[in-house]
Amino acid sequence: MDKQNELSVAGKVVIVTGASRGIGRVIALALAKQGARVVVTARSVSAGDQPGTIGETVNKIKANGGVALAIEADMAKEADLKKLVQRTYEHFGAVDILVNNAGVTHQKSWSSPLLEIPRSDWEYQYAVNVHAPFTLTQLVAPIMEANGGGRIINITAGCAEVYRLPEEQPFREAIGDFRLAAPAYFSSKRALDRFSNVVAAELSRMNIAIIGVMPGLTASELTVKNVQTAGLDDSSLVPMEVPARMVAYFASCENPLEYTGRLFWAERELKALGLEPEYNEL
Numbered sequence: 001m002d003k004q005n006e007l008s009v010a011g012k013v014v015i016v017t018g019a020s021r022g023i024g025r026v027i028a029l030a031l032a033k034q035g036a037r038v039v040v041t042a043r044s045v046s047a048g049d050q051p052g053t054i055g056e057t058v059n060k061i062k063a064n065g066g067v068a069l070a071i072e073a074d075m076a077k078e079a080d081l082k083k084l085v086q087r088t089y090e091h092f093g094a095v096d097i098l099v100n101n102a103g104v105t106h107q108k109s110w111s112s113p114l115l116e117i118p119r120s121d122w123e124y125q126y127a128v129n130v131h132a133p134f135t136l137t138q139l140v141a142p143i144m145e146a147n148g149g150g151r152i153i154n155i156t157a158g159c160a161e162v163y164r165l166p167e168e169q170p171f172r173e174a175i176g177d178f179r180l181a182a183p184a185y186f187s188s189k190r191a192l193d194r195f196s197n198v199v200a201a202e203l204s205r206m207n208i209a210i211i212g213v214m215p216g217l218t219a220s221e222l223t224v225k226n227v228q229t230a231g232l233d234d235s236s237l238v239p240m241e242v243p244a245r246m247v248a249y250f251a252s253c254e255n256p257l258e259y260t261g262r263l264f265w266a267e268r269e270l271k272a273l274g275l276e277p278e279y280n281e282l
Contacts, residue, residue: 001258001264001269001272001273003274004254004255004258005253006252006253007253007254008034008035008252009031009034009036009097009251009252010034010036011035011037012035013039013092013093013095013096013097014028014031014036014039014096014251015038015039015095015097015099015140016031016038016039016040017041017042017075017101017102017132018075019042020040020042020044020053020054020056021042021044021051021052022240023101023244024042024155025057026240026241027099027101027247028061028068029057029060029064030241030247030248030278031247031251032061032064032066032067036251037067037092038066038067038068038069039068039092040054040057040061040069040070042054042072043072043074054070054071054072069087069088069092075128076124076131078135081135081136082135082139084136085136085139085143094143095140095143095144095147097151098140098150098152099155099247100133100136100152100153100154100155103128103129103155103189104184104185108121109121110185111182114183117183117184122184125184125185126191129185129189129192130188130191130192130195133154134195137152137203137210140152141203141208144206144207145206145208148207149206149208150207150208150209151208151209151250151251151256152196152203152210153210153211153213153251154193154211155213155215155247156263157189192212193212196211196263197262197263200260200261201261203260204261209250209257209259209260210260211250211256211259211260211262211263211264212262212263213247213250214263214265215238215240215242215266216238216242216243216267217238238266241278242266242267242277245270245275245276246264246266246269246270249273249275250264
């Protein structure tokens with residue numbers, strides 16, 4: 001891929017799902033730092049077992065001089081998704097960029113063996129990881145088209161096509177006692193990848209690009225905790241600023257339709273493009 005000019009995102013309206021913590025939070029902070037008006041959404045409105053809330057992310061953005069709005073939403077509930085887009089449009093009058101970052105990563109059965117996964121857990125992960133991006137894409141596409149176009153960026157997983165070889169290699173189930181297998185999560189992310197690929201042509205006629213970003217095994221709060229609990233070395237985890245910089249590139253590149261329907265591995269593409277993530281406090 002050839003590096004494109006990056007245009008200003010100042011004033012653009014961005015929805016980032018799952019932005020109370022992890023990659024979503026860093027993406028929201030990075031885009032706000034560039035002048036975008038950011039809608040921060042997740043279920044986390046008060047402190048709990050996991051770090052971060054949507055209010056904390058918004059407060060950080062505002063403290064840095066940015067513009068942000070917190071909207072509580074459960075990605076598994078269609079009514080919440082409709083409320084999210086409606087409130088965004090009522091408040092800002094546009095939706096220019098959608099970042100589908102939210103994903104299920106901490107259910108009790110997340111990495112359970114196949115025969116121990118309840119159907120309800122399986123369906124919930126598909127609801128968040130596939131059905132929510134599907135519904136949000138349907139809701140924002142007409143708004144984007146009416147405003148001249150837009151961008152949809154999906155955060156995918158290590159199952160993405162970027163890792164594929166002519167013959168798919170056997171999946172590595174575990175490192176010691178640390179299970180890597182998460183059947184519902186990885187299969188739902190692969191479904192999201194294919195969805196993006198299939199609808200890209202239709203969306204391109206609306207001047208909307210849909211792009212997948214595979215962040216790698218990223219040093220989010222939860223991943224670091226799980227790796228350290230398992231007694232593994234966390235030094236090779238990817239800093240969250242790496243996928244955030246890749247998302248920022250796709251949010252601002254001059255011709256996003258060149259990339260539409262495709263999947264990109266953040267570390268590899270950043271190196272190829274000669275882009276440097278910002279490691280300072282965002």
